[in-house]
Amino acid sequence: MRIEEREAMPIEDWLAALPKVYNIADRLLANSQLLPATKRAVIDADGSYSYLEVQDLVLRAATALRELGLEPEDRLLLIIGDTILFPTLFLGAIRAGIVPIPLNPLLSEEDFRYIIEDSRVKAIIAASHDTDKINHAASTAARIKWIEYDNGLNGPGIGARILAASPYQLPVATVADEIAFWLYSSGSTGRPKGVRHLHRNVAVTIECFAERVLGLRSTDAVFSAAKLFFAYGLGNGLTFPFGVGASAIYLNERPTPDSVIDLMETTHPTVFCGVPTLFASLLASPRAAELADLGLRICTSAGEALPPEIGRRFEDLTGAPIIDGLGSTEMLHIFLANRPGQIRYGSSGVPVPGYEAQLLDENGSVVTLPDTIGELVVRGYSAADGYWNQRDKSLATFRGHWTHTGDKYLRDDDGFYYYAGRSDDMMKVSGNWVSPFEVESALIAHPKVLEAAVVPWKDTDTLIKPKAYVVLQPKVVATTELTVELQAFVKEQVSPWKYPRWIEFVEELPKTATGKIQRFKLRES
Incomplete structure (x- = not known):
């Protein structure tokens, strides 16, 4: 079905058409059979990989993980950087029915210890420079079967196991409403919470935001400075490009103005995904003028509200509009957003197709007057299944079909939402x-x-x-x-x-x- 036909279809009808037996890894690998054999799927510091090559690696990773003793529904921590091994292991685990949990490699030993115990994972794959920290954090976890380290695809450790494995031909027959992976919330105000996402949630975000709002297509190359271990970066750098057959560009190091500009000058992305602080730093860089010649088509921003001055200055310099929006780990990706050709810098835009939003006053009543601050609640089909082992917090956040964001917003006469702050x-x-x-x-x-x-x-x-x-x-x-x-x-x-x-x-x-x-x-x- 063409994108124009799908856009005219209500999201409920589109969702009803999903088969009950559904493995999102298979959906994301489908483009390997539809695109030219040389079409690049991933570009990282060590080279580029076609969709066929990525498919082969994912199938081998699924086999390797099963050979290491993991069974469907077992949980696996991925504490690795943005390289080809991330989509290989993330999708390989899902295809084998294993539940991956990506984490920030820069977390403290205490945070790792807490999450290892909280998530009850059976295995860990971690960056090789973190051996002492991970070994210490996991030393008291009785459920851990093994720990493997990432020394690169062609190095010893998990890379060697993947390359030695045979392709795992059939995906595990998961269902659309089954848990596919977890993400731990950023924990900006306390202990991180394990957020459980379904296979169908990924498909919803691709359909509703990547295709219907951003208009991503197979000719795009997407560079997300936001890392793959959290929701915004996972969509930008993996599920969105794979979902439409585009190329994903990875930066494994810290995204500084120099490292970002250097990478864009060598890889030529058409789509750049950042956060407000990075856009501000790029504009303040002595190399800011170089941004004008990069050929960007469109940018996205999330994580914090984008100051209007930053948005206008970046678009004036590059010619690429920034689609600022609001998302959350609980909703997997962006659910309020500006639109190409309909941007109001300073606002978070309007609800993404397939989502509804309301503002509630202090008594829980719906705010109907414009320019009146209320708590933002959202309804959409990418909402998480809940928090792991946090019943009270799950009940406070996920109330029926509505997710309470904890953000204060106001809405103008035209339906655009403006951020006021966290509650x-x-x-x-x-x-x-x-x-x-x-x-x-x-x-x-x-x-x-x-x-x-x-x-x-x-x-x-x-x-x-x-x-x-x-x-x-x-x-x-x-x-x-x-x-x-x-x-x-x-x-x-x-x-x-x-x-x-x-x-x-x-x-x-x-x-x-x-x-x-x-x-x-x-x-x-």
Whole structure:
């Protein structure tokens, strides 16, 4: 069925057409039979791999994992970087009915120990430079059958096992509503939670966002600076390109302006997926002018709300619009988004096809008035099955068909949603709600400011007022005069009573591995 025909089909009808026996790995490998034999699926630091080559590796990985003693429904931790081995092992596990759980390789030993115990995994595959940390973290886990290390596809360890295995011909007969994989939430305000996703959830995000919003096609090459171990990067860098037959470009190292620009100049992506802090850093880089000649078609941003000034400046420079949107680990990918040709920088856009959104007031009633702040709840078919071993939190988040995001938003007359802040970041000043994002956006619009975070702070009378933590552009010196200048600038951009009463200049802001600012750490400082 052509994409034009599918776009006219209600998502419920499309979903009903999915077969009951359904393995998402098989769906993502289907393009290996439809595309030219030389069509590149993955480009990483060691080379490029066609769809046929990736299919062969995935089938061999499925065999290798079964030969190592893993059975369907066993859980496997993947603590590896963005290389060809990630899709090989992730899809190989799913095809064999094994449940992969990708994790950030930079987590602490304590976090690894907690997740190993919490998830009850049977096996671990980890980056070779983390041997001591992983061995120590797993030392008390009685369920662990084995630990293998990633020394590259052609090195000793799991790569050698994969290449020595024979292709596993038939996928395990999983069903669309069966658990395919877990993702651990970023844990920005506490212990990470195991989020369980179904096979069908991946298909929904490909259909609803990748195809119906971004218009991804097989001629695209997608580079996601956001890493594969979390939801946004997993869609951008694996399920979306594989779902449409595009090429995925991987950067295994930390995405700095230099490393990102270098990779784009050699691989020529048409689609770039980043986070707001990276877009800001790219614009502040001495090499920013090089971005204009990269030939980007479109970009995406998520993780944090994109300041409008950053979005406009990046599009003016590159000619590529940034499709800013809101997603979550619980919903697997983006469910609110701007659209090509219908972008309002500063907003998170409108509901993605197949999703519904509402705002609730403090009493749980639906907010009907425009420009009124409420808690955002969303309904869609990619919602997770729940949190592992966290019944109360599952009940608080997944309420019937609606998922409670914990984000505060307002909606304008045209139906565009505007981020106000996390529920626990909002503050009342002089009896009125203040959105930290609104104040942060005003600060970032100043040419001397690179990043900003705003949190509630008590004055000498214990009254709540905004406090700003500011990262300045390179070579800008922090002075008392600059503080006064920034405060006056904010008063001109927003209601005067919203300006930050205190401004603290810092070298960097605390962030999660996914690029979200950890405002709770600033509140506690």
